[in-house]
Amino acid sequence: MCQALMASSSSSPSRLSLLCLLCAGSLLLVVNGLNGEGTELLSFKAGIREDPGGSLASWNSSDQDPCSWNGITCRGVSVVALSLPKKKLVGYLPSALDSLQSLRHVNLRNNRLFGNLPAGLFAARGLQSLVLYGNFLSGSLPPEIGQLLYLQNLDLSGNLFAGSLPTSLIQCKRLKALVLDHNNFTGSLPLGFGTSLAGLGKLDLSYNRFDGPIPSDVGNLTRLQGTLDLSHNRFYGSIPPSLGNLPEKVYIDLTYNNLSGPIPQNGALENRGPTAFIGNPDLCGPPLKNPCPSEAPSPNPFLPNNYSPPAPEGNGTHNGNSSKGVSKAAIIAIVVGDVVGIVLVALVFFYFYCKAAASLGVEEDGGNSDRRLKGRKECMCFRKEESETLSDNIEQYELVPLDRHVTFDLDGLLKASAYVLGKSGIGIVYKVVPDDGPTLAVRRLGEGGSQRLKEFQTEVEAIGRVRHPNIVTLRAYYWSIDEKLLIYDYIPNGSLSAAIHGRAGTGNSAPLPWEARLKIMKGIAKGLAFLHEFSPKKYVHGDLKPNNVLLGLDMEPYISDFGVGRLANIAGGSPFLQSDRIAVEKTQSQPSDVAFGPVISRGSCYQAPEALKTLKPSQKWDVYAYGVILLELISGRSPLVLLETMEMDLVRWIQFCIEEKKPFLDVLDPFLAQELDREDEIIAVLKIALACVQADPEKRPSMRHAADSIQRLINKN
Known part of the structure; x- marks a missing residue:
């Protein structure tokens, strides 16, 4: 700018000097006006070549601090969060980010960022969440990652990272989610991986080029939920028996590696079907058809009562304890x-x-x-x-x-x-x-x-004719006087209740990110809307709750137990006919939209208020239960909330918080508080939930309307 002034004022030396001084002074004011963190962030902006949505338009050097900028959250005047997901930003991460030492959360997922991960990013020693999945970042993971002692969520999936994991990673002992799938990482896992990172609730290393044996201490990850995914790598050697120490509901995916030897039959490994081990031609033993060279068959058949003597009371088909000696096994x-x-x-x-x-x-x-x-x-x-x-x-x-x-x-x-x-x-x-x-x-x-x-x-x-991607499919049945069996698809990831609150007796669960919760909400809504309006008959589930929602490998929801109460009553000898249960059956006097009415517990927090006054199930019962599930997914709380010395159901507690004008963060699941950029969506879902739990059933929306509302939220992303 000064050069331009000099060209236009060459005839007046004194004027030239004054203008240059004014120019330099104004630049000095601009630089001095923006604090150091703002200057660092402007270096990030300078590295962005394309910003089609104008996401960085508000990043102005004339501001005193960056706290009003889009995607920036401050505590006081210190930047604590940088969140710009799905903005189609094209560029690279600058190396000069070490001034953002108060940074807690970084979310730049689903952009088009490339280049290496700058070591300066790890100068923020209090960083808790680093989410960069869905970019084109490359290079190795810097050893400075070990300085992040408070890191809880590291998601680098869907990039081009390569090299081995730094041994310093095991110093991040507070990690709860480590997601590195779909990269080019190589080498073996660091020594002490399972022992040091025992707090992990989610681990996905799939679709890389990791090799070496699976560390035996991976069995120490007893807080895992969902899927332990080590598939599509180059792990070799035997499967460590210690993997049996993992929670039984964890799906262990070891497919497409170079593993060999017999598959251990203990603990969680006993519950794995052959699909967990395919792509390892040198593995042998059950559940694979490939017998081990010196192994005799060891059947453990499922037998209906009319095909075998009844087992003593309390004995399941499988109790997890192998024979202590050879003679007993024989x-x-x-x-x-x-x-x-x-x-x-x-x-x-x-x-x-x-x-x-x-x-x-x-x-x-x-x-x-x-x-x-x-x-x-x-x-x-x-x-x-x-x-x-x-x-x-x-x-x-x-x-x-x-x-x-x-x-x-x-x-x-x-x-x-x-x-x-x-x-x-x-x-x-x-x-x-x-x-x-x-x-x-x-x-x-x-x-x-x-x-x-x-x-x-x-x-x-x-029931068998009801087919929908979000409803568990009934494949076959068996009837005899002594035995009635229903055969379904097996859904591997357990129930929604366990995903929200952890397994009974442990409380351990990997927090569900908002994307996963929204996917679950959408799937349940679509499944119920199909039952209500598009199935061969207009059905009612009548007993919807998180225990009756199962989760697939990709966290897609499946509604289960549809019509089972009715079938149990027909089968005879059913424990449903108790004084504290309502056996709801279809009669000729009932309308055609009530085909199945499972038994509804009077004390259920998912039960609509009007269900206590009538035996006739209604689709509005399902809408109410769906609303309670939404509140549970938003708050992360149990359906019964302890308020000082009294208990109240979740619906009443939410209404109490609204009446008392409690802060929104008091209602929100603490894990969701990290996803600051999704607050508008969360509030929108909360409004849908409150509409579904209206006391007057006529004021509740239809499930089709609720499903459409959730879909519109997803389409905005």
Whole structure:
């Protein structure tokens, strides 16, 4: 600028000197007007080549401090957060960022930043969250990362980072989430990785080039939730048995490595299906078909009660304790082998007996019996006198598929390994791992002697026709006098309740980021809207709660237990008919939009207020329950909140906070307080939740309206 002034004022030396002094003085004022942190941030702006959304337009050197700039949060006049996600920024991170020593949170995800990660960024020793996923950053992870003793969340996924992890990383002992997937990291994991980072709740190292053996101390990560993902790397050697020490609900993904040897059968490793180990051709032993060279088969079959002697009370299908000695294991193998052999002989005899009886019935009864039996593939026999007509008094021994893609059969289930997932009033749920085919979840409905087979068939086949990406699919069923089974897809990541609050008795859980919570909210809403309006009938779930929402590998939600209460009542011997439960059944007098009404607990915090006054389930019940789930996801609190010396349900507590004008942060899950850029979305969801939990059911929105509202929020991102 001074050069321009000199050119225009060459005729007046005195004027020239004055103008240059004024120019220099004004520049000095500008520089002195902006504090050091603002100057550092302007160097970041200078490194940005493209800013199509004008996200940095408010970054002005004439300001005294940067606290009013877009994406900047201050405490006092110190910058504590830099958050500019999904702004399509193109550029690089400058090396001169070491003046931002009060920085706590950096979120630059989903931009187009390239270049190395500057070591100066780690001068902020109090940094708690560094989220850079979805960029083009490269180079190695600087060893200065070890200086961040308060770091809790490190997400560098979806970049081009390379090299080995610095050994200093294990000094970040407060890490709760370490996400490095889809990079080019190499080398082995630092010595002491599992021991030093025992607080990790989330670990994803997939799609890199890590090699070396899996450290045995990874089994110390007992706070993990969701998936331990070590897939698509180059890890070699044996699987350390210590991985069995991980929580049983953690999905261990070891696919596509170079692992070898037998798969340990202890603890959490016992619950893994073959899909957790594929892509490792040198692994052997169950659940893979590849037997180890000197290993004899060790079956642990899932057997319905009518195929094996009843187990003593309190014994599950699998209790997790192996035999202490060789002799005991041999005895168990012999007994199990004998039982299976006897069962197979009995089934063969029964099959031919039933065919003979059916043929005799056709010959004696002529055309009528022929029409009854025509097209039946299952073995059906009379339960009373042979002269009686076929009725509900029928014993059925075949597995009935509800999907043409079903590849398993009863024999496959009998031979499969089975593990108890949980017990409830609806019965026991098993995880079943067939030798050939997908992992399944099998629910036993009890041992009642009800003869209402035709009614059961009608209901279960109607449920089987309900197909939606956010509803657990019922694949098949089995009926006999002593056993009723429902066979579902197995959903690996546990329940939403465990994801929010941790496993019962431990309280450990990896915090769900807002993106994941929004995805879950959307999926539940879409699943319920389908049940209410777009399914073959207009259904009601009636017992929606976080325990009945299961999570897939990518945290996609699946609504479960739809129609199970109705089926349990039909099956007979159901524990539902208790004085403190309401058995809601469909009758001819009920409208067509109420097809299934599961049992609703009077004390449930997810129960709509009007449910206590009527036995007729309503879609508005589901809307209310959905609203409570939204409040739970926003607040991170349990459905029952302790307020000083009294308990109140979550809905009343939220209303109390609003009436008392409590700060928004008092309501918000503390983990979500880190995602400062999503506050508007969180408040919008809170408004949807409050509309859903209106006391007057007529004021609640439909599930389709709620789903559309959530979708609009997502579309804005």
